[in-house]
Amino acid sequence: MADIVIVNPRFDISFWGMEHCMPLFGKRANLPVACLALLAALVPDHHDVTLVDENVEDIDFDRLARADLVCLTGMSIQGSRLLEILETVRARGVMTVVGGPMATVEPEVLEGLTDVIFVGEADETWPQFLEEWEKGEHKSRYEQPEKTNLETLPLPRTDLLKAERYMFGSMQISRGCPFTCEFCDIIVTFGRRPRLKKSEQVIAELESFLNVGLKIVFVVDDNLIGNKKAIKPILRDIAEWQQARAYPLTLFTEASLDLAEDDELMELMGLAGFQNVFIGIETPNEESLRETKKLQNVRPNAGSLIERVHRIQDHGIDVWCGMIVGFDHDDTTIFPAVPEFLSRARISTALVGMLHAIPTTPLFKRLKEAGRLNSEDDADLYGTNVIPLGMSSEELRDGFVRVMQESYSADSYFGRLDSQFFDQDFKFTVHELPYWANWRWAWAKRASYNYVRFSVLASRLLSAVEDPELRARYRQQLAKVVKKRWREPHILFIYGVKVATHYHYAKLVQSIADVDPETGAMSNAGRSFSRVRKDESATPKKDKEAIAA
Template sequence: MADIVIVNPRFDISFWGLEHCMPLFGKQANLPVACLGLLAALVPDHHDVTLVDENVEDIDFDRLAQADMVCVTGMNIQGRRLIEILEEVRARGVMTVVGGPMATVEPEALDGLADVLFKGEADETWPEFLAAWEKGEHKAYYEQPEKTDVTTLPVPRTDLLKVGRYMFGSMQISRGCPFTCEFCDIIVTFGRRPRLKTSEQVIAELEDFLQAGFKMVFVVDDNLIGNKKAIKAVLRDVIEWQQARAYPLTLFTEASLDLAEDDELMELMGRANFQNVFIGIETPNEESLRETKKLQNVRPNAGSLIDRVHRIQDHGIDVWCGMIVGFDHDDPTIFEAIPEFLIRARISTALVGLLHAIPTTPLYKRLKEAGRLNNEKDHDQYGTNVIPLGMTSEELRDGFIETMQSCYEVDAYLERLDAQFFDQNFKFTMHELPYWSNWRMAWAKRCFLNYVRFGVVSSRLLSLVKEAPLRDRYRKQLARIVKQRWREPHILFIYALKLATHYHYAEVARAVADVDPMTGAMSDAGKPFSRSRKAEPVAGKKAKEKEAMAA
């Protein structure tokens, strides 16, 4: 029997982390990376497994020194802390294993820091390694020759997580995406053929989350609707499960914009209680969309970007989105175009990021061949490794900061939020279903709890915010939503959540503007916006971002 510890390093404060408003919810982190529970589930029963997520607990390195093996997984954004952990553990003479997105796309950065490195998906190679290690025959490098058959995966070990410290659960239904966006590493790692779990697996995981005490779950798939026919069958079973239990779980996910072209799919997602969807819109500049091969966003017969976003909202699903600045066809006018687009689209939650070329992507290869990748010093100064074409690096950095501040200035944010919740009179699908006429007691209990949640979040928010003008503005908005939509307690609660998350976004936007006056270097708070912060769930590689909001 071996003592195995699996560690997830802490994230820096970022858009999706919601760190500034976690105290409002009595939580320490928004969600666990889904690979932790999956990696633990793939360990044979005769070994002891401990999960350590530094986002909800401190690392006890004396405890790690007693382990037979310490495994670390993490994304590029966690890179500095991941390296520190590996160095500390190795200094204590413990065997180290590393995998995850960073190990997959930048393995050279981890040279000499681990005894074993996993590249790509590790659902098969991780158990293979453990079996070989028991015999003293393991290798130093593992990479699966084939993509994982996700229908063979076990239910993750949610029981090993400190569940009460997280706001959401995180689960995965599918891997892969059919599209070919130039900047994205998803298709490089997971391929273009979406692979889905069975309905039985999905229901088992939902049941597990419910028993663990979660109320909200982020489905971290990079594109839940990559295979529309297959996901519709799963959604029908999720609907049946939800309705048999009076809708105990609220779901969020990520999907491509072509969701707006399928009325049946939007209806099924709404009835399954997917209340929010994160969509990579990227830019209102159609030339930039074509440049980066985001062709699913520029289909002439599907309507404009605005039309499609409104279509999804009209089906009772709130839209979050990702926006990127720094494409080759971007010039300084993009910094005004993005805030204007978000207002017209009525999207309150938008992650605006700098274009970043991830190693292994077609974008990275193209820019490297063209000599358009920043060195480490310039990366720190400008917040991205991309040298832009349509403007200087200084203009890109400063324009990005200006855009973030413009999007999350309180008047701009509330203009977008109120356009949706007051002007549009937005309603979530699940709350409008005739289903509730047969579940009156459950409906009454849900309404009561949402009134309570609204009161708790509102009072904590007004206590947390120290700036009197901002606090007074929040108080005014809360009074307005009560006056106009008091009969809809779920809308009251969501609106209070939206105000709370604005507080976080505004604090992050403020930090992004912290550029060193001597060197011109962007603060660490700004750098995560040039990279993916999604909770990526695959053992050994992925751990949506929900780019978040969220998560």
């Protein structure tokens, strides 16, 4: 029997991490990366396995020194901390293995620094390694030749997570995406043919979150609707499970914009309890969308970008989005265009970043061949490794900062929020179902719970915010939602959450404009904020599944 410890390094403060407002919710991190519980489940029963997530606990290096094997997983944005942990553990004579997105897209960085490296998905190679390691016959590099059949995966060990320290749970239903966006590494890692779990697996995972007390779950799929035909029966089964239990879980996920073209799919997502969806809109510039092969967003017969966003909102699903500046067809006019688009689309939460070329992507290959990749020093200086065409690197960096400052000024943010929740009178699908007429006691409990949660959150927020102008604005917004929608406690609470998350965005935007006074380089926060795309993963997820996750 071996003592195995699986470690996830801490993230820098980021858009989706919500670090500045986590204490308001009484939590230490937004969610666990889903691969932790899955990797633990793939360890044979005769070994002891421990999960350590540095985002919710300090690493006890004396404890790691006693382990037989320490496994690290992480993305490139966790790279510097991952290497620090790796160096410390190896100095104590412990055997190490590393997998995850960083090991997959930048394996050369880890050469000679770890005993074993896993490239790509590792649902099969991780157990294979453990079996060979027991026999003293393991290799130094594992790369799974075939994509994982998700129907063979075990139930993740959510029981090993410190669930009470997270705001959300995280799970995966599918891998892969049928589209070919140039900047995205999803199809490189997971392929273009979406693979899905069986309904029985999905329901079992939902049950496991209930068992550990997590009532909000992020489905981390890069595109839940990549195979629309296959996901619909699973959504029907989730809806049936939710309704049999009075909707105990709130779900959110990521999907492509063609969701707006399928009324049945939007209805099923609402019935299944999905209240939010992250969509990679990327840019209001259609030439840039064509350039990056985001062709699913350029379909004139389906309506404009804004019309499609409104269609999803009208189906009771709140839309978050990702936006990118710095495409080859962008010039400086893109900077005012992004906040204007968000305002017209009524999207309050938008992750905006500069175009960044992830190794292994078609974009990286194209720019490398064209000699348009910044050196490491210039990437630090400008916040991206991409040398733009339509503007200078300084204009891109400074324009990005202006976009963030404008988009997350209190007036802009609350203008978008109020347009959706007051002018549009937005309502979540799940709260409008006739179903609740037969579950009046459950509805009453839910309503009471949300009134209490709103009150506690509002009190904590107004106590925590030191800036008198910002505190006054938050008090004004909270009073407005009480006046206008006090009869809808679920709207009160969600609106309160959005006010609280603005506090995180406001603090973050303050930091992204900081530069090193000696070098002029962008701050760490600015680089992390501009480069962390949902594709690499900090979207709400900070995740890519399997050990390659």
